[in-house]
Amino acid sequence: MNRAASQPEAKSESAKDVRRVSVLGSTGSIGKSTVDLLAGHRDRFTVEALTGHRNVQLLAEQAKALGAKLAVIGDAALYEELKSALSGTGIEAAAGTDAVIEAASRPADWLMAAIVGTAGLRPTLAAIAQGTAVALANKESIVAAGPLMLAAVEAAGATLLPVDSEHNAVFQVFDPAQRGGVARIILTASGGPFLRKSRAALATITPAEAVRHPNWSMGAKISVDSATMMNKSLEIIEASYLFNLPDEKVDAVIHPQSVVHSMVEYIDGSVLAQMGAADMRTPIAHTLGWPERIATTGQRLDLSGMLSMQFEPVDTARFPAVALARQAVRAGLGYPAVLNAANEVAVEAFLRGQLSFDKIEILAEQALQRVDIGRISTLDDIIALDAATRTIAENSLRTLQ
Ligand SMILES: NC(=O)c1ccc[n+]([C@@H]2O[C@H](COP(=O)([O-])OP(=O)(O)OC[C@H]3O[C@@H](n4cnc5c(N)ncnc54)[C@H](OP(=O)(O)O)[C@@H]3O)[C@@H](O)[C@H]2O)c1
16 A cells, blocks of 8 residues: 555654644544544643634634644634634634634644545645645545545655545555555445335435434434445545555445444455444544554444344445446546535535435436536646536536425
8 A cells, every 4th residue: 555654663762752633623523533532642642723614612612621722713704703712721713714724734743634525625735735644534535636635645745544434444454565465445334324225215315314324423424425325435436546446446345233344355365354343433543543552532342242244235226326436436537526526515405405315326427427527637626626516516406306
């Protein structure tokens, strides 16, 4: 694996020094789990910056609890509220999109990129440009910018540490010295809340049903993505980029219990898996401690009960999103950004009650057919393509309602 960080090197004394960290999206599901780990290891980390978007009160609480130097709220209209919540603490307050990017650019040893959606793209790249070790939860940014992000990592001498439980699992069992012996990566998928529902029954799914994931507690967008299996689709693209493998070598398998978080199969038939509780604090702790290990503050896998594990193929007729991922990644740079942006528009519309659940992938597929990709060679090209896709997808919405 040459894209994400290579596996742990010999333990160095400096690795035990207190490390300076920042968290983008600290008020979200991944952000809160990260803050929980940082609170459990106060002696090992100092906090430079935390960012949220609208949840001022939680952001201020987190900044005070962790003694952060800077707290940034993305929504500029909330600046006064943040300033007043932090008054007398000595914690700097800032607001707006540029302030989030500035926070990401501050020197840090480790940064959690946990903003949801392509809104995380510029801040994540700003951290990469500083040569920071970036724990990447914000999958939409690598899906959209893939090779450009990896080139930026290379140029800055930064490190990418995968946080997505599947990619973190692969990272833990992928031996870069045996890259030539890797037959395939197998990403596990819980199948989400509608695994056994017929395609016809998906038409009437409500947002409340879609965000109720059976195994994981997550933000609304990724919960809907899990329910459509678009999440697995984005993850196939993410894995193909991160581990530098063609998508034919990235498979997905349904594993409803979410105990095995993913596997690497080698050509000799060996299959190495990483297991753990369905608690994001394990992969986050892995990246936070890397290249060492630190204790999780979350749940541990309980092997004392009757642990049963099932695996079954993904039914792509019921969940067509997986095929869209392969189509997009094979078509080349730009197409995954279109798939991702159209999906973001579709999920937001579904959550607002303006699009039925079974039309989410249809909107994404239409965008792949309709958007003119043009020539993509820079981050600005990706951002322009993301915006153009959103306009086309918003227009398609009207015909699909
Ligand atoms: N949750 C999981 O278990 C999980 C697992 C694997 C990967 N991921 C990935 O991790 C990322 C975060 O997921 P999540 O579940 O933690 O999402 P979430 O709970 O919705 O949190 C999103 C975070 O991003 C902030 N945010 C939203 N819009 C923003 C904008 N325009 N500019 C700046 N910040 C913005 C939110 O701020 P406010 O809340 O203050 O508005 C919040 O801090 C996603 O890319 C997701 O795919 C999540």
